[in-house]
Amino acid sequence: MAIDLKLIYEQWLAESVSGPYKGFINQQTFSSNATSTEFYSVKMERMVYAASPLERRHFLINLEFNDRVTSYFEQYAITPSVSLQLAKKYGLRHHLNGKAIVTVDALVFYSCEQFAEFHSVKSDEDIHKFISEELCDETMTRLEEKLLIEKMSSERYGVSWIPIRDADAPKIKFKNLEALYAGNNATKEDRKRLSDFFLAFCKKITAITSDIRFVDIQKDLSKLLDLSLDSIRKIFSLLAWNKVIEFSLDEFLEPTSMIRVDTFRVFPERLEKCIQKEASKSMMHYRL
Structure with missing residues (x-):
């Protein structure tokens, strides 16, 4: 046929x-x-x-x-x-x-x-x-x-x-974006803290006087904001996915990575758009 x-x-x-x-x-x-x-x-x-x-x-x-x-x-x-x-x-x-x-x-x-x-x-x-x-x-x-x-x-x-x-399509860049993509699974409660996290994060990185492990920054923010370490990681990833926070994707960012004063770039002007976008997003399981 x-x-x-x-x-x-x-x-x-x-x-x-x-x-x-x-x-x-x-x-x-x-x-x-x-x-x-x-x-x-x-x-x-x-x-x-x-x-x-x-x-x-x-x-x-x-x-x-x-x-x-x-x-x-x-x-x-x-x-x-x-x-x-x-x-x-x-x-x-x-x-x-x-x-x-x-x-x-x-x-x-x-x-x-x-x-x-x-x-x-x-x-x-x-x-x-x-x-x-x-x-x-x-x-x-x-x-x-x-x-x-x-x-x-x-x-x-x-x-x-x-x-x-x-x-x-470099594998290291994909590995970084894979981690950022996971931020889309942040809970509604986590999304309500985007602004709080961003302000605290900006203060933290501008106060860096010597190299510090990324996980130590996350732990400090977890205590300061009374959020779990998992929530801190997802909120960071979500802000980075929306390019409110940027860093070089050509170097793998992991908990033990040493953070310098110039590791991150922040864009306050993008925050409000990110908050509005995330507030209207339907909750679902995002997976790669």
């Missing part, structure tokens, strides 16, 4: 437009053992499916935490009318011999009006370097053919095709 890719695509597109977006590939339709995962996107306010650890790192670092990104749609399907035509024109093998839709890992929109990109996330450092129409005259792997279809399809869509490599 012939597979009608056009019908499959149109059904997916209709469901995506009428209801909450769900990537063409998701936890229900595809599983790559322990490498795939779903997490709740704070930016998109829905579950997001990452097919690999690198995708998850890229989504969190470069999309979730990037203020320039207004929205993104993972596992985005390319219309078969484009991908099949390109495959035929250039003599390429379509995905699974034309029996499956070609997807890109993410369609990303930026705050610049009408500016969007296709992101292709692959861990191989070199696989993207030579993806061009010139490859059509050579023997290509299936992956190279798929990437070439992605790239040429992006031109038909009028968007840029951006290769994402392992180095574009």
Whole structure:
């Protein structure tokens, strides 16, 4: 029985437009053992499916935490009318011999009006370097053919095709953001203390005269504000997630990290917006 890719695509597109977006590939339709995962996107306010650890790192670092990104749609399907035509024109093998839709890992929109990109996330450092129409005259792997279809399809869509490599989503930066993301699980009571914590935190770090362990700062604030150490950590993470407090994400911040007078940057002008945003947020379990 012939597979009608056009019908499959149109059904997916209709469901995506009428209801909450769900990537063409998701936890229900595809599983790559322990490498795939779903997490709740704070930016998109829905579950997001990452097919690999690198995708998850890229989504969190470069999309979730990037203020320039207004929205993104993972596992985005390319219309078969484009991908099949390109495959035929250039003599390429379509995905699974034309029996499956070609997807890109993410369609990303930026705050610049009408500016969007296709992101292709692959861990191989070199696989993207030579993806061009010139490859059509050579023997290509299936992956190279798929990437070439992605790239040429992006031109038909009028968007840029951006290769994402392992180095574009550093593990240390992800580890820091993973900790900050956990701040979204702060309780309602903790969220009511954002202002108190911020004022006490600012006083504490401006009074630093010599390097001090991060955990010692947290313990002092716990006593001062009569909050548990867990609450202190979540409130800090929540303020850092909202960029009211900033620090270098290129160095892992852990309890034993030595804090210098210039380790943190604080932005009082962002506090009120953060408080209002968090007050209106529905309570749920945020997980990566």
